[in-house]
Amino acid sequence: MSLVKPIHVGPVTIDAPVILAPMTGVTDLPFRKIVKRYGAGLTVSEMIASQAMIRETRQSLQKAAWDPSEEPVSLQLAGCTPTEMAEAARLNEQRGAAIIDINMGCPVKKVVNGDAGSALMRDLPLAASILDATVKAVKVPVTLKMRMGWDHSSLNAPELARIAEDLGIRMITVHGRTRCQMYKGDADWAFVRSVKQATSLPVIVNGDICSLVDARTALEQSGADGVMIGRGAYGKPWLLGQVMSDLAHDGHRPDPSMDEQLDLILEQYDAMQSLYGVQTGVNLARKHIGWYTKGLPGSAEFRNKVNFVDDPKVVIGMLQDFYSPWLAKSAA
Numbered sequence: 298m299s300l301v302k303p304i305h306v307g308p309v310t311i312d313a314p315v316i317l318a319p320m321t322g323v324t325d326l327p328f329r330k331i332v333k334r335y336g337a338g339l340t341v342s343e344m345i346a347s348q349a350m351i352r353e354t355r356q357s358l359q360k361a362a363w364d365p366s367e368e369p370v371s372l373q374l375a376g377c378t379p380t381e382m383a384e385a386a387r388l389n390e391q392r393g394a395a396i397i398d399i400n401m402g403c404p405v406k407k408v409v410n411g412d413a414g415s416a417l418m419r420d421l422p423l424a425a426s427i428l429d430a431t432v433k434a435v436k437v438p439v440t441l442k443m444r445m446g447w448d449h450s451s452l453n454a455p456e457l458a459r460i461a462e463d464l465g466i467r468m469i470t471v472h473g474r475t476r477c478q479m480y481k482g483d484a485d486w487a488f489v490r491s492v493k494q495a496t497s498l499p500v501i502v503n504g505d506i507c508s509l510v511d512a513r514t515a516l517e518q519s520g521a522d523g524v525m526i527g528r529g530a531y532g533k534p535w536l537l538g539q540v541m542s543d544l545a546h547d548g549h550r551p552d553p554s555m556d557e558q559l560d561l562i563l564e565q566y567d568a569m570q571s572l573y574g575v576q577t578g579v580n581l582a583r584k585h586i587g588w589y590t591k592g593l594p595g596s597a598e599f600r601n602k603v604n605f606v607d608d609p610k611v612v613i614g615m616l617q618d619f620y621s622p623w624l625a626k627s628a629a
Contacts, residue, residue, distance in 0.1 A: 300513065300544040304338075304499045304522055306467045307438030309369045309395050313338040313541045314523020315512070316470070317530060318503060319373040319398065319442070322581070326362045327568035331561060332530060333367050336538025338523070340367050344400050346413075347376030347385035359572060361392055369395035371440065375403060377413045377423070379430035390435045397435055399428065401443040401457070402472050415476035419447045421457060428464045438467040442503070442525075445488050448477040452488070455495035462496045470501040470525050480528075489519035501525045507536075509543045516544075532588025534561065555623035562589050562616060570609060579609055586612075590619065 304311045317324060317332050319341040324332075329340040342360055349357035363370040372394040376382040386397045401424060403414030410416075417424040432439045441461050446452040458469050471492050473484035484504025493500045502521035506512050507529030515524055530536050539550045553561070565585060570578030583604050590596040599619050606612050 299546055300516060301523055304468065306396060306440060306499065309438055311338040311369070311523070313545065314499070314501065315537050315541045315544065316501060316523060316525040317341060317537060318525045318527030319344055319400070320527050321403075322584075323531070325360070325569070325581075326364060326572060327565045328534065328585070329367055330364050330568070331534040331565060332537055335535040336541045338541065339369065339371055339396075341371040341373050341398055344373050344375045344403060344408075344414075345385070345389075347374050347378075347381040350374065350385035350388055351381060353388075361389060362572070363393065371396035371398050373398040373400050373442070374431075375400040375408060375413045376427070377411055377417070379426045382427050383430040383434035386431045386434045386439070390437050394437060396438050396440055397431060398440045398442055399431060399466075401441060402470075415444050415447065418443060418453060418457065418476065419451070421453065421460065424457060425460050425464060428461055428466055432465040439465070440468040440470070441466045442470040442472070444472050445475050445485065448475050454488075455491045458492045458496040458498070458500075462498050466498065468499045468501065469496065470503050471521075473502065473504040473519075484515075486515040486518040489521055493520045493522075499523070503527065505529075506540075509540055512540045512544065532585065532591055554625065555620060556625055558589065559616065559620040559624065562586065563613060566609070566613065566616075575609060576607070579607060579612065586616070593619075593623075595619070 301314050304314045315338050317337050317340040321343050324343050333340050345357050345360045361372055372389045374382060374385050389397055400414055401417045408414035443454055445454050454471055471489045473486050473488055486502055489502045499522040501523045502515045502519040503525035506515050506524050506526050512524045526537055535553055542550045566582050569582045587600050603612055603615050
């Protein structure tokens with residue numbers, strides 16, 4: 298029997314609740330398209346600052362770019378005032394978002410110092426007014442991503458979940474850490490069960506889900522309706538499809554061949570230059586190259602060289618040379 302069932306988020310159906318987490322500087326359009334192709338019930342955009350969305354800055358528009366292959370698409374917003382969040386949500390609805398996701402989980406100092414992200418878990422009245430204004434501003438469903446609380450003395454995620462449900466939020470994702478933990482320690486999947494018990498909404502468990510075993514264990518401990526995978530997908534955009542297949546008992550899906558992995562890197566590298574321009578695209582792609590090649594023989598030495606090369610044609614040649622020992626086509 299399948300361990301997961303489709304989730305209904307208002308009028309939107311997520312066929313398999315294995316969701317790609319929004320990650321700033323990672324889950325851009327080129328990466329999300331590849332993840333979706335291998336299998337993901339839902340992909341979520343990078344966090345978009347509501348002020349930047351209203352001003353339609355170049356960076357916010359790049360983050361809000363999406364492809365029909367991703368449908369239904371979820372665009373995530375962060376902000377600290379109800380009026381700005383409502384306006385930014387309306388703009389994203391006009392841009393075709395099927396779901397608006399609200400970020401109350403980001404722990405990064407720059408976001409928190411602006412009273413956005415997980416800082417809102419310290420001010421539930423403000424959090425409630427932002428949720429209320431955003432839900433009322435759009436016709437599409439609104440979802441919420443949060444942490445367990447600000448710190449271990451204020452684990453108020455269950456309370457915020459109840460408030461969110463009363464205000465019309467349609468799904469909740471919980472990262473099993475507090476803001477003060479940042480990304481240290483282990484995610485507490487079992488805590489998410491208290492959020493699941495506090496609400497009748499679909500609840501998604503997030504944090505440290507990096508393998509098939511992690512996904513099964515996180516669901517078991519949390520009682521959640523689905524999983525959200527973030528850092529586990531670094532350099533492995535096929536992981537979500539493998540998890541979907543495993544949870545549905547559709548059999549084991551092997552990693553792509555090395556030929557296919559090289560093709561993926563080259564596709565993503567090219568797409569990032571098209572989206573950002575050559576110089577920025579080359580710079581932003583370096584971390585992805587590092588993640589894809591990690592663990593392969595000689596990868597540390599390769600990264601130390603390729604990270605200082607600005608010419609994309611040279612980088613492509615270096616990638617082809619690096620992967621050549623493992624390629625079936627070269628052996629043939």
